[in-house]
Amino acid sequence: MEKSKGFTLIEMMIVVAIIAIIAAIAIPNLLRSRIQTNESSAIGNLRTVAGAEASYHCTASRYAGDFDLLTDDTVGPPYLPGQWGVDAKSGYEFTLTGGGANYGCNADPELPNQSGVRQFYIDGSGVIRAEVGGAADETSAPIS
Numbered sequence: 001m002e003k004s005k006g007f008t009l010i011e012m013m014i015v016v017a018i019i020a021i022i023a024a025i026a027i028p029n030l031l032r033s034r035i036q037t038n039e040s041s042a043i044g045n046l047r048t049v050a051g052a053e054a055s056y057h058c059t060a061s062r063y064a065g066d067f068d069l070l071t072d073d074t075v076g077p078p079y080l081p082g083q084w085g086v087d088a089k090s091g092y093e094f095t096l097t098g099g100g101a102n103y104g105c106n107a108d109p110e111l112p113n114q115s116g117v118r119q120f121y122i123d124g125s126g127v128i129r130a131e132v133g134g135a136a137d138e139t140s141a142p143i144s
Helices: 009-058 069-071
Strands: 094-099 102-109 118-123 129-132
Touching: 009 069, 009 094, 009 102, 009 118, 069 094
Parallel strands: none
Antiparallel strands: 094 102, 102 118, 118 129
């Protein structure tokens, strides 16, 4: 009787079980790091909006209440490059409100608990605030 070469069913099942265990450990960490990256990007984008609003305020003596005013390139270089308020950026959607004496900009996750957990807010004070499970506003806790 010849001995056949190859793997037995038990050996294959053990290998598949080990791969499943490794995947069960790695996938949640990967998703968590993606959420942290999206949130960091949203904070950076809010800082960019605050800088654009400060520049616009120096020029126009008021804050812009619409992304169209900050991205307009017909009179000169835009205060904000690209399109804002239309598509999500790194899993977050941005909305700009107010204008005149103050402004408010919200960054909300496109898919809550998947693209981001926290919602962010910034206004003319320049303080970025965060909220979990609800919309962030001027009463939310500042991020540290």
